[in-house]
Amino acid sequence: MKGKPTFSRPSEVILLAHGSGGRLSRDLIGELFLEAFDNPALAKLDDAAVLEVGGGRIAFTTDSYVVTPIFFPGGDIGKLAAAGTVNDLVTTGAVPLYLSAGFIIEEGFPLSDLKKIVHSLAETARLAGVSVVTGDTKVVNHGSLDKIFINTAGVGVIPEGLNISGANARPGDVIILSGTIGDHGIAVLSKREGLKFKTTVESDCAPLNGLAAAMLAVSTEIRCLRDPTRGGLASVVNEIAAQSRVGIFIDEKSLPVKEEVRGASELLGLDPLYLANEGKLVAIVAPEAAEAILGALTSHPLGREAAIIGEVRAEPAGRCVLISPLRSTRVIDLPVGELLPRIC
Amino acid sequence: MKGKPTFSRPSEVILLAHGSGGRLSRDLIGELFLEAFDNPALAKLDDAAVLEVGGGRIAFTTDSYVVTPIFFPGGDIGKLAAAGTVNDLVTTGAVPLYLSAGFIIEEGFPLSDLKKIVHSLAETARLAGVSVVTGDTKVVNHGSLDKIFINTAGVGVIPEGLNISGANARPGDVIILSGTIGDHGIAVLSKREGLKFKTTVESDCAPLNGLAAAMLAVSTEIRCLRDPTRGGLASVVNEIAAQSRVGIFIDEKSLPVKEEVRGASELLGLDPLYLANEGKLVAIVAPEAAEAILGALTSHPLGREAAIIGEVRAEPAGRCVLISPLRSTRVIDLPVGELLPRIC
Numbered sequence: 142m143k144g145k146p147t148f149s150r151p152s153e154v155i156l157l158a159h160g161s162g163g164r165l166s167r168d169l170i171g172e173l174f175l176e177a178f179d180n181p182a183l184a185k186l187d188d189a190a191v192l193e194v195g196g197g198r199i200a201f202t203t204d205s206y207v208v209t210p211i212f213f214p215g216g217d218i219g220k221l222a223a224a225g226t227v228n229d230l231v232t233t234g235a236v237p238l239y240l241s242a243g244f245i246i247e248e249g250f251p252l253s254d255l256k257k258i259v260h261s262l263a264e265t266a267r268l269a270g271v272s273v274v275t276g277d278t279k280v281v282n283h284g285s286l287d288k289i290f291i292n293t294a295g296v297g298v299i300p301e302g303l304n305i306s307g308a309n310a311r312p313g314d315v316i317i318l319s320g321t322i323g324d325h326g327i328a329v330l331s332k333r334e335g336l337k338f339k340t341t342v343e344s345d346c347a348p349l350n351g352l353a354a355a356m357l358a359v360s361t362e363i364r365c366l367r368d369p370t371r372g373g374l375a376s377v378v379n380e381i382a383a384q385s386r387v388g389i390f391i392d393e394k395s396l397p398v399k400e401e402v403r404g405a406s407e408l409l410g411l412d413p414l415y416l417a418n419e420g421k422l423v424a425i426v427a428p429e430a431a432e433a434i435l436g437a438l439t440s441h442p443l444g445r446e447a448a449i450i451g452e453v454r455a456e457p458a459g460r461c462v463l464i465s466p467l468r469s470t471r472v473i474d475l476p477v478g479e480l481l482p483r484i485c
Numbered sequence: 486m487k488g489k490p491t492f493s494r495p496s497e498v499i500l501l502a503h504g505s506g507g508r509l510s511r512d513l514i515g516e517l518f519l520e521a522f523d524n525p526a527l528a529k530l531d532d533a534a535v536l537e538v539g540g541g542r543i544a545f546t547t548d549s550y551v552v553t554p555i556f557f558p559g560g561d562i563g564k565l566a567a568a569g570t571v572n573d574l575v576t577t578g579a580v581p582l583y584l585s586a587g588f589i590i591e592e593g594f595p596l597s598d599l600k601k602i603v604h605s606l607a608e609t610a611r612l613a614g615v616s617v618v619t620g621d622t623k624v625v626n627h628g629s630l631d632k633i634f635i636n637t638a639g640v641g642v643i644p645e646g647l648n649i650s651g652a653n654a655r656p657g658d659v660i661i662l663s664g665t666i667g668d669h670g671i672a673v674l675s676k677r678e679g680l681k682f683k684t685t686v687e688s689d690c691a692p693l694n695g696l697a698a699a700m701l702a703v704s705t706e707i708r709c710l711r712d713p714t715r716g717g718l719a720s721v722v723n724e725i726a727a728q729s730r731v732g733i734f735i736d737e738k739s740l741p742v743k744e745e746v747r748g749a750s751e752l753l754g755l756d757p758l759y760l761a762n763e764g765k766l767v768a769i770v771a772p773e774a775a776e777a778i779l780g781a782l783t784s785h786p787l788g789r790e791a792a793i794i795g796e797v798r799a800e801p802a803g804r805c806v807l808i809s810p811l812r813s814t815r816v817i818d819l820p821v822g823e824l825l826p827r828i829c
Contacts (some may be wrong), residue, residue: 154593154594155591155594155596156592156624157592157625157626160622166622173599173600174603178617178620180616183616183618189619190583190618190619192582194539194642195538195540195543197539197540199539201638202619203636205589207589207623207625238536239536241547242522242547244549245634248498248501249499250498250499252497255517262521272526272527273522274522275527275533276547280501280503281504282826284631285553285827286629287630292621294547294587479624483625
């Protein structure tokens with residue numbers, strides 16, 4: 142993996158890599174946030190917190206969206222802000238219900254663009270069956286912010302009987318991916334200043350609660366569910382390996398990658414394993430449930446290219462291994478630098 | 486009220502005033518957000534949404550914090566991000582339970598400052614008895630953002646039997662303010678570049694769930710509860726007048742204002758009615774409950790200077806009137822421009 146230089150000692154300033162979803166993100170979370178906020182819900186390090194409220198369980202999550210450009214093939218920052226947070230709720234098995242929306246806007250931003258973005262967010266929320274029930278708008282002086290950032294938080298309800306967490310993978314479990322990787326990353330990069338290349342790849346940005354519901358309708362034997370956004374599939378499998386203290390083996394030849402994504406990645410010196418997705422789920426499931434769950438995925442419009450991509454083993458605990466088509470192996474590491482700032 | 490020029494026709498770009506909490510904010514919310522997101526919880530326009538979840542009611546709210554400077558007398562952006570969102574939950578009568586925290590940080594931001602801010606947020610959350618259970622960190626390239634912005638969302642539980650909303654004020658109700666106005670606004674302004682003046686005023690920034698609980702312990706006859714942040718007391722009473730279709734009369738001589746705040750306001754050509762507060766509540770209460778609630782406030786460390794500041798009348802519906810010490814009257818309007826960008 143090519144990229145920016147790595148840093149061997151703790152930095153005294155915040156680097157782009159602290160927001161990459163990679164190693165420096167993990168360190169910042171572990172050394173600062175977990176210690177300062179110190180509570181069991183946060184310490185689980187799942188994409189949404191699971192909380193007891195009034196006799197039931199809710200999921201609660203947040204994400205800020207800073208993608209550039211704000212309009213990209215297949216979506217925009219508004220669609221992303223709705224889908225991304227819905228998908229974080231989905232990773233706990235929750236039925237997403239409500240979103241908040243906090244807009245921070247640069248003075249001088251075109252009102253017509255804001256309208257497009259807000260309507261896109263609203264339409265995506267409607268598609269997912271969630272309501273945007275509370276919000277906030279801040280406007281900052283020209284130059285204090287690049288165009289527009291959006292934060293959404295989400296609340297959902299977790300049905301009884303589900304227990305889905307990155308900490309629940311067990312040796313023997315099967316790893317299923319719901320479709321091709323890298324589409325979002327390549328679609329956004331194709332519109333970056335100074336980096337324009339031709340591609341017809343569109344972002345996969347989509348709310349995935351329908352897809353998750355289709356899986357849960359055939360089996361509740363889902364141990365872990367994640368959406369591989371920034372840092373890509375590589376980050377997600379590393380997080381699960383660390384949380385569950387298991388080894389994760391990914392079979393490279395089974396990974397669905399669009400030809401165009403593969404080509405653009407080679408051109409840019411990027412590895413699709415590390416590229417962001419905004420409409421994919423990684424499910425780690427009990428082996429006896431794998432075929433039924435795969436069937437449910439491939440029968441759904443958003444999961445037609447779903448595939449079994451690997452398995453969970455006891456060793457090497459906390460590590461991920463890629464098995465090449467020629468059966469050689471290499472470790473899949475967390476990304477160290479930040480290749481793609483503001484990808485989501 | 487002095488300020489920036491007003492705009493007589495709809496702007497085609499976003500102006501600072503769209504984030505002021507004043508008239509353009511109201512128009513943007515009404516004409517864009519309410520229409521696009523279209524749901525009854527949002528349409529109530531309270532500071533937090535009240536939602537049915539699993540047999541009970543929860544409150545859900547969000548705010549982004551963009552204050553500059555990030556460290557100011559009496560607080561910092563971390564303290565503000567915890568207290569501000571706790572206080573928005575409190576305005577529904579909710580017991581605040583959980584916060585999310587989304588950090589957007591400029592590359593190169595000092596790690597030592599981030600640590601101070603995170604610990605300040607954590608300490609304020611602890612003081613309020615809430616847990617920061619989920620979060621997100623994005624880092625953007627140098628120049629894409631001025632230092633650091635924080636979004637927090639909050640979830641609380643609303644006890645049975647409470648029905649508090651800006652829409653519930655009735656003629657004859659009494660208006661109580663929990664303490665002096667304008668402290669936060671003056672404290673932040675005193676540290677602005679090019680605007681430095683000497684003052685010992687500190688921000689009143691504080692979580693108010695304890696203060697609200699003290700009021701609710703003596704009476705549940707609270708109709709409306711608001712924290713007058715950006716746009717100040719003037720904005721809050723205008724919002725309530727519009728939501729409840731009542732006239733609101735404020736007695737100027739009863740308004741608690743620190744001498745130093747009054748002096749600095751005169752110097753800067755500002756009206757304390759429009760200055761932000763981060764540790765005050767406005768309560769509109771049934772007349773028979775007013776004395777008991779005032780007593781509960783003045784017995785609490787954060788409400789010692791509480792006062793009855795006015796009353797609700799049937800007319801002029803939707804308007805607010807200030808009664809001067811000489812008994813002349815003038816309309817209190819929503820702020821039109823934006824006097825104080827990035828005050829919270």
